[in-house]
Amino acid sequence: MVTIISTMETQVSNGPSGTSLPNGPVISTNGSTDDSKTNLIVNYLPQNMTQEEFKSLFGSIGEIESCKLVRDKITGQSLGYGFVNYVDPNDADKAINTLNGLKLQTKTIKVSYARPSSASIRDANLYVSGLPKTMNQKDMEQLFSQYGRIITSRILVDQVTAGISRGVGFIRFDKRNEAEEAIKGLNGQKPLGAAEPITVKFANNPSQKTGQALLTQLYQTAARRYTGPLHHQTQRFSMIPSLGKGPDPNNSSKPILDNLLNASYGVKRFSPITIDSMTSLAGVNLTGPTGAGWCIFVYNLSPEADESVLWQLFGPFGAVTNVKVIRDFTTNKCKGFGFVTMTNYDEAAMAIASLNGYRLGDRVLQVSFKTSKQHKA
């Protein structure tokens, strides 16, 4: 049986050090660039998000100096986090304000300033077990905060029992030596009023996979090999039940993988599918995949609509590679429509079925595959 776990986590903003300065890279007296106000770390990215999607999402905020989705050196799998360095510190701030907390598929991404990279901040993550079930996240933080600055904390909760603590959790300190001190001070100790002592140790390295994860990874690696190099790295595994086989732009070998991975994903939809909305799937107007995926036409957006709206709407359905709001050249207001590119036919079809007719504010969206007619407009 698979235990579904949900978590509670504090969103910690690391905050840039120093005072705010005018735009542009900050050059310190020793000549090195200070990117503490432009460089962001993004956590809890969906496993299947690609570098291109990552760049596309954060590029919608402002000009990016550099960005990197961090991958496992050996397997190439996303490690679920990445870095974005903006040219303008204001855009970094804007990215935090608009994208932190964004829900993408099953994840809620976290966007915060990156700490300066250093060996002292690595391996500072602790695994805690034997916690009293009554202890909440705040209590746990209070217990550990005497040893240093806490970057993240979470207590694992059982979803089937509506959020009851499982008595285990994680604490990430800013510095490894702080984590070491916390182990010395708290491992084997009874928290105030607790009946049993807690266990505190360094968390297992993420590279030490469970059997399931290893199996998944094996299949993913095999699938990538099978479908070819680089331009097929956007290989996706649908998180929704198959809608019947539409043409797939870049993959014909995934049913096994779908079955493997669907087990761990829930079906998540924004709005009920109506029979009417399925008419948009009739197929007569389909243009087929253009380049990297399936282009979707979104009509009846408000003049204030921006790219983040489209990410918010379509992200939960699967792999989105690009979003674009069409704006009036002079007013810079949305002309009422936009486009979204999705990698997988099934996910695009599910997004269309769910979002066509979706009420956004006081407007009812019209969503369909882009047609050749619209293409010429």
Place this chain on the structure above:
DNA sequence: TATTATT
């Protein structure tokens, strides 16, 4: 009794 935070 284990999630994915340092390029």
